[in-house]
Amino acid sequence: MPAATVTSNAKIILLDIEGTTTSISFVKDELFPYVLRNLKHHLDNHWNEPEMMADIDALREQAERDRTDGILSAPPILSTESVQSEIIQSVISNVEWQMSSDRKTTALKQLQGHMWVDAYEKKEIEAHLFEDVASCMKTWKKLGKSICIYSSGSVAAQKLLFKYSVKGDLTELISQNFDTRVGGKKETKSYSTIAEQLGVMPNEIIFLTDIVEEARAAKAAGMQTTIMVRPGNGPLTVQQLEEYETMTDFHQLKFE
Template identity: 50%
Template sequence: MVLTVVPSGIAVFLLDIEGTTTPISFVKDVLFPYVKRNVKGYLHTHWHEKECQEDVELLRKQAKDDNQFDGAVLIPECHSGENADKEQAIKAVINYILWQMSQDRKTTALKQLQGHMWTEAYVRGEVKGEVYEDVSPAIKKWRKAGKKVYIYSSGSVEAQKLLFGYSVEGDLLELFDGHFDTKIGSKVEMESYRRIAQNIGCSTGNILFLTDVTKEARAAGQAGVQVTLVVRPGNTELTEEETSDSIITSFSELLLSDHK
């Protein structure tokens, strides 16, 4: 194992999730199939609840905006008490959700319903967040050394907390000092990392960002953030040029400069 010394002055570890702390396959092979398998039952069970109706209304509005695309499905209004209308509406919602997912859409309407379904799945124990086995021990060492640890993911803060709160290793939320999602800005934009540093209350140079995505690494580096690329099984292969950057295959390969 080749050790990589963490640059001196690093006070904060900023972690990506997919491909860094968690296999990329978790979302594609676990979370997304769960929605496809269970959306019909979920809608029938929760249809008359306020939260579900708010999700459906958001999807209905999004469907109208998508009406110009081939395959998009309009969702009819459902008049209370009329079962035929309900069944027709549910069928339309299901078809529209499956269409969005087939197009890899990331609309707020889709994410909102998916989030509510995943919450139920985590709480029931039907889904557990996958975390690489080297992640938890490394973070505990960093925190013991006085470092802070934050998450920055394109997934919502709510989704992040579910993944780590209901993980295969139990509740890991106490390992993190905070969470950021794209509300603070895109992960491929330099300004996002400056905002994160300002929010944390430190210099960008005191942050080490761990990610598997080179575009994110480049944006963070432009903001003055220290960066290490994480290479995990199933991640996109790096080009020869990209392999010149600081690279690890496990969090255990990071050695704190004051703990040689």
């Protein structure tokens, strides 16, 4: 069972998003389907805009890397010399393939983030947060703690989520955001890089996540780690419960 409290002397609280601050169902049942439903409309309406061209270039480069790496199932994205409608269809095929494979590529996350801007601003989507999240973040800030985010979603998408949350705009509480540009979330080096960029020793950071492999990588880098046990998250084994501290609620985190 999750511990009653987790005590830490950390200066910095590094938060995952999906399954930690935000329900997995919100991401999978609202954010991702929005992209799939509106992708063609988005491409048609923003064609030739610099941001859109950059998104497509990034997706094309990723598709080329995939095929070079032997991932022959990766749908190619047609060159800029092709007919617009055909390029758009190739982008749709690639994005649908990536999302059905639950890929976390930077190129995909970049496009998704840009699409979610419209959704949030039009109030078609309001970002879910667990009930304890906003109040605890405010308390931690008052205690002088720095709050940072590390998610596979792009930095732009992270900022949108906390700006348009069900608890209002919380972006002023967040000191820094990190995404997969620092490395994959299951790679130890990513957490060492984050500590270096924040200018602190890894053991001065506590990382809260719902994914054991991420906690393991952060722990190997020297960070304090705690696994969140939230509604909808995957189950933990007896061994994992013995190996890692766990919480069901941010209120359980206490500071020395």
